[in-house]
Amino acid sequence: MVKKILVSQPKPTSDKSPYFDIEKKYGVQIVFRPFIKVESLTPREFRAQKITILDHTAVIFTSRHAIDHFFNLCKEMRIVIPEDMKYFCITETVALYIQKYVQYRKRKVFFGTTGKINDLLPQMVKHKTEKFFMPVSDVHTSDIEELMASKNLALTEGVMYRTVSNDFAEGEPFDYDMLIFFSPSGIASLLKNFPNFKQDKIAIGTFGTNTAKAAKDAGLTVNLEAPTPQFASITAALADYVKHVNA
Numbered sequence: 001m002v003k004k005i006l007v008s009q010p011k012p013t014s015d016k017s018p019y020f021d022i023e024k025k026y027g028v029q030i031v032f033r034p035f036i037k038v039e040s041l042t043p044r045e046f047r048a049q050k051i052t053i054l055d056h057t058a059v060i061f062t063s064r065h066a067i068d069h070f071f072n073l074c075k076e077m078r079i080v081i082p083e084d085m086k087y088f089c090i091t092e093t094v095a096l097y098i099q100k101y102v103q104y105r106k107r108k109v110f111f112g113t114t115g116k117i118n119d120l121l122p123q124m125v126k127h128k129t130e131k132f133f134m135p136v137s138d139v140h141t142s143d144i145e146e147l148m149a150s151k152n153l154a155l156t157e158g159v160m161y162r163t164v165s166n167d168f169a170e171g172e173p174f175d176y177d178m179l180i181f182f183s184p185s186g187i188a189s190l191l192k193n194f195p196n197f198k199q200d201k202i203a204i205g206t207f208g209t210n211t212a213k214a215a216k217d218a219g220l221t222v223n224l225e226a227p228t229p230q231f232a233s234i235t236a237a238l239a240d241y242v243k244h245v246n247a
Helices: 019-025 043-047 064-076 092-100 117-126 143-148 182-192 209-217 234-245
Strands: 004-007 029-032 034-041 058-061 086-089 107-110 130-135 156-165 178-183 203-207 225-227
Touching: 019 029, 019 234, 029 234, 034 064, 043 064, 043 156, 058 064, 058 092, 058 117, 064 092, 064 130, 064 156, 086 092, 086 117, 092 107, 107 117, 117 143, 130 203, 143 156, 178 182, 182 209, 203 209, 203 234, 225 234
Parallel strands: 004 029, 004 178, 058 086, 058 130, 086 107, 130 156, 178 203, 203 225
Antiparallel strands: 034 156
C-alpha cells in the first residue's frame, strides 16, 4: 500500500499538475522535496577557468538554470553584456525566459523546436563567424562541444553552476512509502543523507535510463520506470502503479 510519496522535484507552480490529480483520485499524499539543488560558482571560481566572456559574441542556453546563473554571475563580476550579444536557446520556452534579464529582440534570439541541440545547429551554422560561449554545470558531457567542432564552430564551455546535495535536516521526517527520482545525482544524495539506507518496503520510481541504472547500481530495487512505450511520463506511470498497488 502506497500512502505517502516523495517526489524529488520542486512543487509544481500550476494547480493543474497531474500529481494533484493522483492525490485526489487515489487518496495519497505527495510531498515535493528535491534531493539536489543547483548553486552558482563564486566569481573567484569562475575566473580560475581563465575565460573572458566578452571575447564571445553569442551565448548558447540549454536551460533556464543556465540563464539565471549566467546573468547573475556576470552581474556579480560587473560584466556588462553588450546589446548586440546573440542568444541561441534549446527551446522557445528557454528563449522567452531571457526577457527576465534583457530586452527580447528576435533578431538576436534564436531557438529550436525539439529541445535537441541538433535542431538548433543549422541556425548556428548560419552564424558561423560568431564566437560561442555556453554556460554548463560541473557535471556535463562533451557532446555539444564535439558536435559544434564537427561544423567548425568556435565554442567555449564555462562551468557556472553545480549540482549539490540538498541535505535533510536533523529530525526531518522520512516516512515515505515511495520515492521518485529524476537523476543519478538524486540517488547519490539519498545515499549521502542516509548512508545506512535500507529499502525494505519502500518503492522506488525513476525517470530516465541513467537514473534507473544509478539506482540499480546502488543495490536498490526499482519498482517503477519511465518513460516506457506504455507510459511516456512519470505521472502516467505513477498513476498506474498506485492504482494497482492500492487496489
